[in-house]
Amino acid sequence: MDIIFSSFKLKDFNLKNRIGVAPMTRMSSPGDSIPRQDVLDFLVRRAKNGAAIVYTEAIVTDYESAQGYPGQARLTTQRQIDAWSRVVQEIRKAGAVSIMQMFHCGRIGWPGVNPANRIIAPSAIIPKQDNALTGSPYPTPDAMSLFDIEHVTHGFVETAKGAIAAGFDGVEIHGAHGYLINQFLSAYSNQRTDAYGGSVENRCRFAHEILQAISRVMPEDRLLTFRISNWGVVDMDVSLFETKQEYQQIIKLLSEEPIDAISVSTYDYKAKAFGTDQNMARITREVTRLPIMICGKIYDRNSCEDALKDADIVLSAKSMLLNPNWVGDVRAGKQLPIYKSEEADIAYTKEPLP
Numbered sequence: 001m002d003i004i005f006s007s008f009k010l011k012d013f014n015l016k017n018r019i020g021v022a023p024m025t026r027m028s029s030p031g032d033s034i035p036r037q038d039v040l041d042f043l044v045r046r047a048k049n050g051a052a053i054v055y056t057e058a059i060v061t062d063y064e065s066a067q068g069y070p071g072q073a074r075l076t077t078q079r080q081i082d083a084w085s086r087v088v089q090e091i092r093k094a095g096a097v098s099i100m101q102m103f104h105c106g107r108i109g110w111p112g113v114n115p116a117n118r119i120i121a122p123s124a125i126i127p128k129q130d131n132a133l134t135g136s137p138y139p140t141p142d143a144m145s146l147f148d149i150e151h152v153t154h155g156f157v158e159t160a161k162g163a164i165a166a167g168f169d170g171v172e173i174h175g176a177h178g179y180l181i182n183q184f185l186s187a188y189s190n191q192r193t194d195a196y197g198g199s200v201e202n203r204c205r206f207a208h209e210i211l212q213a214i215s216r217v218m219p220e221d222r223l224l225t226f227r228i229s230n231w232g233v234v235d236m237d238v239s240l241f242e243t244k245q246e247y248q249q250i251i252k253l254l255s256e257e258p259i260d261a262i263s264v265s266t267y268d269y270k271a272k273a274f275g276t277d278q279n280m281a282r283i284t285r286e287v288t289r290l291p292i293m294i295c296g297k298i299y300d301r302n303s304c305e306d307a308l309k310d311a312d313i314v315l316s317a318k319s320m321l322l323n324p325n326w327v328g329d330v331r332a333g334k335q336l337p338i339y340k341s342e343e344a345d346i347a348y349t350k351e352p353l354p
Ligand SMILES: Cc1cc2nc3c(=O)[nH]c(=O)nc-3n(C[C@H](O)[C@H](O)[C@H](O)COP(=O)(O)O)c2cc1C
Pocket: 022, 023, 024, 025, 026, 056, 057, 058, 101, 174, 176, 177, 227, 265, 266, 267, 295, 296, 297, 298, 315, 316, 317, 318, 319, 344, 347
């Protein structure tokens, strides 16, 4: 059987194959927080060209402190909802499932990016590494008060409502890559002494509250997914979870949430994790029955097949970005390149991508 092009039942959705477009921020939405038309068209084209799932870029959850990069998109005004609604309809017409990913950047923000100029995080700790885009250290964030926690949770719920109004098939909480939710999960950035810090249960509380609040507004026929990673975009070398046991405890707690899949983001799906001889997908699979998506250097037929030994769905970012015919090329078993990180910078140019 051709596992890559076999169908998969994700809740009530019959995916036509096991390949999805990973979430990719494009920074094309200055002003009205609506992506450029060619950036929206790109997602529709990837659906037409065979992807079974299309993720949006990370959508920012409020106008206060959530934005982490210039020109990110939001989904709370009627104009924003209308713009995405057209995209969602076309993705559906092409036979693919659309999922809106949303995020709050937490301590990865900087002044000037957010309209309110505010930077917040679980604790007032900055990353070791400077901000590559500004050339300066990240500013010290405000440790979030309980009011802040409630406000941010509300932003996730409002943005989920925007996605529901736009007709998205699903919503994903970005709990990966060292952004706010990941900052709460990891003791590296969460040194709180209240109910949101300390034990694994406490560090999961913020994600738990957001997932519960969203599930209360989600219609039964939509998907809710959670993305996690053991690495962040800043201080990349740091293992955000100290041991396999700690990571698995988090996965077990997440598995009790009303989510339909866990998306595991790695830099290389094959890489052995936590000093074991297992990759992240296998370590995740050991402790959950939820469908697993895996991402990271999956670039051709062999790597898709291999990655699907430990996961149900493969996501690709760079190959999807740079090769409009990637799904067809995988099906044909073509020899394909592994794209380098620098090649992905094309995502941020004004030139429409094929
Ligand atoms: C241009 C670009 C933008 C990205 N933006 C996001 C994002 O908004 N949300 C997210 O979860 N990951 C984002 N990522 C990470 C990818 O989804 C993916 O996890 C990573 O690139 C590894 O997959 P790959 O080897 O197939 O590129 C981005 C990656 C690229 C290249």
